[in-house]
Amino acid sequence: xxxxxxxxxxxxxxxxxxxxxxxxxxxxxxxxxxxxxxxxxxxxxxxxxxxxxxxxxxxxxxxxxxxxxxxxxxxxxxxxxxxxxxxxxxxxxxxxxxxxxxxxxxxxxxxxxxxxxxxxxxxxxxxxxxxxxxxxxxxxxxxxxxxxxxxxxxxxxxxxxxxxxxxxxxxxxxxxxxxxxxxxxxxxxxxxxxxxxxxxxxxxxxxxxxxxxxxxxxxxxxxxxxxxxxxxxxxxxxxxxxxxxxxxxxxxxxxxxxxxxxxxxxxxxxxxxxxxxxxxxxxxxxxxxxxxxxxxxxxxxxxxxx
Numbered sequence: 001x002x003x004x005x006x007x008x009x010x011x012x013x014x015x016x017x018x019x020x021x022x023x024x025x026x027x028x029x030x031x032x033x034x035x036x037x038x039x040x041x042x043x044x045x046x047x048x049x050x051x052x053x054x055x056x057x058x059x060x061x062x063x064x065x066x067x068x069x070x071x072x073x074x075x076x077x078x079x080x081x082x083x084x085x086x087x088x089x090x091x092x093x094x095x096x097x098x099x100x101x102x103x104x105x106x107x108x109x110x111x112x113x114x115x116x117x118x119x120x121x122x123x124x125x126x127x128x129x130x131x132x133x134x135x136x137x138x139x140x141x142x143x144x145x146x147x148x149x150x151x152x153x154x155x156x157x158x159x160x161x162x163x164x165x166x167x168x169x170x171x172x173x174x175x176x177x178x179x180x181x182x183x184x185x186x187x188x189x190x191x192x193x194x195x196x197x198x199x200x201x202x203x204x205x206x207x208x209x210x211x212x213x214x215x216x217x218x219x220x221x222x223x224x225x226x227x228x229x230x231x232x233x234x235x236x237x238x239x240x241x242x243x244x245x246x247x248x249x250x251x252x253x254x255x256x257x258x259x260x261x262x263x264x265x266x267x268x269x270x271x272x273x274x275x276x277x278x279x280x281x282x283x284x285x286x287x288x289x290x291x292x293x294x295x296x297x298x299x300x301x302x303x304x305x306x
Contacts, residue, residue, distance in 0.1 A: 065088070069085060097126065109123065184239075188239045188264050190268055191264060192268070200264075200266040200269030201269050203262050207257075207258070215273070217279075217282060221250065222282065223283070223284065223285070224273050225277060226281070226284045227284075228284035228289070229286045229289045233289030242254050242263050
């Protein structure tokens with residue numbers, strides 16, 4: 001019972017630890033903002049309760065078995081009958097599944113030959129091993145029939161190809177129904193809408209400021225406010241870097257973490273930092289980039305007051 005109480009206290013001790021770790025998460029990405037949080041809490045609480053109930057049930061079963069054995073032993077003593085404790089269900093199952101030869105009967109299965117004085121017993125395979133072997137034979141026959149002799153179930157390669165076709169069709173439907181999902185390096189557009197730029201600023205502060213500073217002056221990452229760029233300074237270049245990252249550097253790929261629309265917004269916001277000249281900015285790195293005045297609007301500098 002002490003173990004059950006200790007386990008309960010350990011589970012309860014995880015609650016303040018989880019709360020403390022959640023408080024350290026930025027407000028914009030806090031775990032408490034997850035709409036499924038109540039569901040997770042209920043599931044976790046239910047899981048803990050089920051575990052505790054099972055532990056208590058096992059403990060009570062053990063106590064009950066002990067009381068039954070004690071009562072049987074006392075009754076045998078009163079009647080003067082020799083008491084022989086019956087093996088438990090698990091002990092009987094273990095014995096039957098292994099079919100051990102008793103130590104006093106090992107002489108019956110002792111083989112004649114000897115290796116440097118070492119004698120060998122003629123033990124047979126345990127029943128559980130033979131059951132498992134028979135089960136694999138049956139499974140292989142069923143597998144052969146369902147996967148190779150008939151078209152009941154597809155082979156893994158065929159199933160993979162089918163899933164690829166389904167995924168491609170779903171991607172086409174999503175692209176047709178949502179223009180945002182089709183944003184990539186070739187279709188990214190410069191946004192000047194105040195709401196979109198505000199969203200880009202929020203994304204920048206939450207994900208990019210730790211390396212580039214809140215004002216874009218550069219820290220671990222390069223300065224984003226000057227005209228020098230290490231991997232290209234056009235809208236498409238910046239979007240590509242945000243989407244795929246730069247291998248071998250601290251710039252990770254943000255694809256899969258933020259949506260294409262948010263990547264487009266933060267790309268446009270980065271261009272608004274050009275010429276802001278923050279204090280103690282990092283020295284220029286890379287090559288001077290001058291946007292082509294005759295080029296499309298994707299490389300035009302954005303002016304916005306946020």
